Amino acid sequence: MSTSGPAPTVSDVVAKLERRFPPVWAEEWDRVGLVLGEPTAPVRRVLCVVDVVPETVDEALAADADMIVAHHPLLLRGVSSVAATTVKGRMIHQLIRAGVALYAAHTNADVASPGVSDALAARFGLTSLRPLQRPAPGSPAHGDDRGFGRVGELPEPMTLADLTRHAAAVLPVTSWGVRAAGDPGRMVRTLAVSGGSGDSFLGAATAAGVDAFLTADLRHHPASEHLAADGPALIDAAHWATERPWLDDLAAFLREALDVETLVSDLDTDPWTVHAAAPVVDDKEPDREG
Numbered sequence: 182m183s184t185s186g187p188a189p190t191v192s193d194v195v196a197k198l199e200r201r202f203p204p205v206w207a208e209e210w211d212r213v214g215l216v217l218g219e220p221t222a223p224v225r226r227v228l229c230v231v232d233v234v235p236e237t238v239d240e241a242l243a244a245d246a247d248m249i250v251a252h253h254p255l256l257l258r259g260v261s262s263v264a265a266t267t268v269k270g271r272m273i274h275q276l277i278r279a280g281v282a283l284y285a286a287h288t289n290a291d292v293a294s295p296g297v298s299d300a301l302a303a304r305f306g307l308t309s310l311r312p313l314q315r316p317a318p319g320s321p322a323h324g325d326d327r328g329f330g331r332v333g334e335l336p337e338p339m340t341l342a343d344l345t346r347h348a349a350a351v352l353p354v355t356s357w358g359v360r361a362a363g364d365p366g367r368m369v370r371t372l373a374v375s376g377g378s379g380d381s382f383l384g385a386a387t388a389a390g391v392d393a394f395l396t397a398d399l400r401h402h403p404a405s406e407h408l409a410a411d412g413p414a415l416i417d418a419a420h421w422a423t424e425r426p427w428l429d430d431l432a433a434f435l436r437e438a439l440d441v442e443t444l445v446s447d448l449d450t451d452p453w454t455v456h457a458a459a460p461v462v463d464d465k466e467p468d469r470e471g
């Protein structure tokens with residue numbers, strides 16, 4: 182809670198965030214930084230979210246937050262109107278009317294060390310962490326321990342089936358849950374994790390020689406081709422669930438760096454709301470009555 186001295190400004194918060202997650206570390210296609218807000222406006226309360234959606238905007242307004250720090254950019258592609266006739270336009274109007282600033286730290290937070298995937302790795306107690314994919318030499322993010330995803334050792338080896346159940350227990354709960362691809366009895370000692378969509382790191386997971394790779398948004402063809410080529414087992418969690426753990430680290434960083442109060446959104450903003458597990462079939466014969 183802010184009690185001593187004047188509240189930091191939006192500019193102060195931005196400066197701290199950009200020292201920790203320099204915008205030049207973001208991928209070329211990404212759009213990070215301050216989206217909305219008066220630089221001189223005071224910030225007493227910050228809400229940390231994965232997604233800026235109507236529900237998290239409502240949460241920010243109800244909590245009287247002065248600023249939202251989000252992982253996903255609200256405006257990734259060019260827009261020619263922010264009229265309140267679209268979902269995004271309406272949110273922008275609500276936030277500006279309520280004087281709420283909005284900041285996004287996306288791939289620059291993914292690649293940072295510690296970054297988004299460190300928080301995910303911590304949920305599994307992974308040790309001896311290293312990046313799954315380092316930025317290309319010469320790119321601004323290259324250096325130190327920075328990179329996308331993390332590779333580490335599990336405290337105890339376990340089968341893929343057990344690890345999948347464990348993942349469902351240690352990750353934030355979603356309707357999507359957790360599914361895995363590969364031999365359920367395969368022993369997993371070394372695990373790669375990457376918060377968010379991890380399709381593009383399948384090759385890196387194979388190159389890293391891990392037993393399994395946990396990420397989100399995996400698709401049929403890339404996954405089956407990867408497994409056919411003897412790649413690591415795959416664990417597919419909900420996108421939001423793989424990035425929500427980072428919000429605690431982000432909030433702790435903001436509290437340490439600035440005299441602000443922080444709130445972390447636990448609203449599941451994953452779009453999937455219903456999941457039906459297939460019924461367990463004991464018989465090998467398909468149930469033609471069913």
Ligand SMILES: [Zn+2]
Nearest residue numbers: 376377378424
């Ligand atoms: Zn994401």
